[in-house]
Amino acid sequence: MKSNSKNTLEIYKLLDKSNCRKCGEKTCLAFAGAVVLDQRQLQECPTLPQHIIDQLTGRIETHPPYEPGLKYLEKLKSEVVHLDLAVAADKCGGIFSGARLTLKVLGKDFSVDSQGNLTADIHINPWIAIPFLNYILHGEGLPLANEWVSLRELQDGRERYPLFQRQCEEPLQRVADRYTELFDDLIKLFSGRQVERHFDSDISVVLHPLPKVPIMICYWRPEEGMESSLKVFFDATADRNLDTDSVFTLGVGLAHMLKKIARRHGFSG
Numbered sequence: 001m002k003s004n005s006k007n008t009l010e011i012y013k014l015l016d017k018s019n020c021r022k023c024g025e026k027t028c029l030a031f032a033g034a035v036v037l038d039q040r041q042l043q044e045c046p047t048l049p050q051h052i053i054d055q056l057t058g059r060i061e062t063h064p065p066y067e068p069g070l071k072y073l074e075k076l077k078s079e080v081v082h083l084d085l086a087v088a089a090d091k092c093g094g095i096f097s098g099a100r101l102t103l104k105v106l107g108k109d110f111s112v113d114s115q116g117n118l119t120a121d122i123h124i125n126p127w128i129a130i131p132f133l134n135y136i137l138h139g140e141g142l143p144l145a146n147e148w149v150s151l152r153e154l155q156d157g158r159e160r161y162p163l164f165q166r167q168c169e170e171p172l173q174r175v176a177d178r179y180t181e182l183f184d185d186l187i188k189l190f191s192g193r194q195v196e197r198h199f200d201s202d203i204s205v206v207l208h209p210l211p212k213v214p215i216m217i218c219y220w221r222p223e224e225g226m227e228s229s230l231k232v233f234f235d236a237t238a239d240r241n242l243d244t245d246s247v248f249t250l251g252v253g254l255a256h257m258l259k260k261i262a263r264r265h266g267f268s269g
């Protein structure tokens, strides 16, 4: 099973990359991402030859937004059988107890047993379960570098960043503009921590979706003649303690969850 972003890039490679906007998307990369999310059809790109459309039809794994493949999740669970959970807990900043490895995920307990069964104090969504399993299976467990970087600076992040902006940073910015309690929610509901303001932002909040993969959200309020801005940063070790696709999945899943919370409070964006 391929991840969303990898699938997106495979489609992108087949487009003519002119960013002509005839499909209604601002860029060819955005169009490829929308095809994977089942929001656009290949036929909507008038420059894509029919034989490529025929070749791709039925081969694209589409996913609803923010829900990476369930088959991939099952595959990762099956790999846990071969893992020494006690050693992994030590490496990942977790606890091994009662034959389970438990990590704090956004402040809540999230556990796996030796058969790959997951239990948690929060809803087990694929967008969190897949990074959790990749983290314990393949993460290097490095100490944090304490250097904040954008997704574009992580390995292979540059090509993934435009889609990340569209699916994570821009929706979060719209929420922050209109739902003023967003940052309070991050702190209260998800054990976020307001930190010293970074990069001249008005507010900086750090969350821990995984112990060694912190995320910092920085928000700049609108000023006269200038729109607001919101950027998401990761520790420079994020692509080694996890992997860039899982980091992408975490950011987009988080944005989707926060949007849902804001909607419950009457935000309609």
Ligand code: SF4
Pocket: 015, 016, 017, 018, 019, 020, 021, 022, 023, 024, 025, 026, 027, 028, 029, 031, 032, 044, 045, 046, 047, 048
């Ligand atoms: S119509 Fe095709 S070539 Fe033009 S921007 Fe959209 S995907 Fe790219």
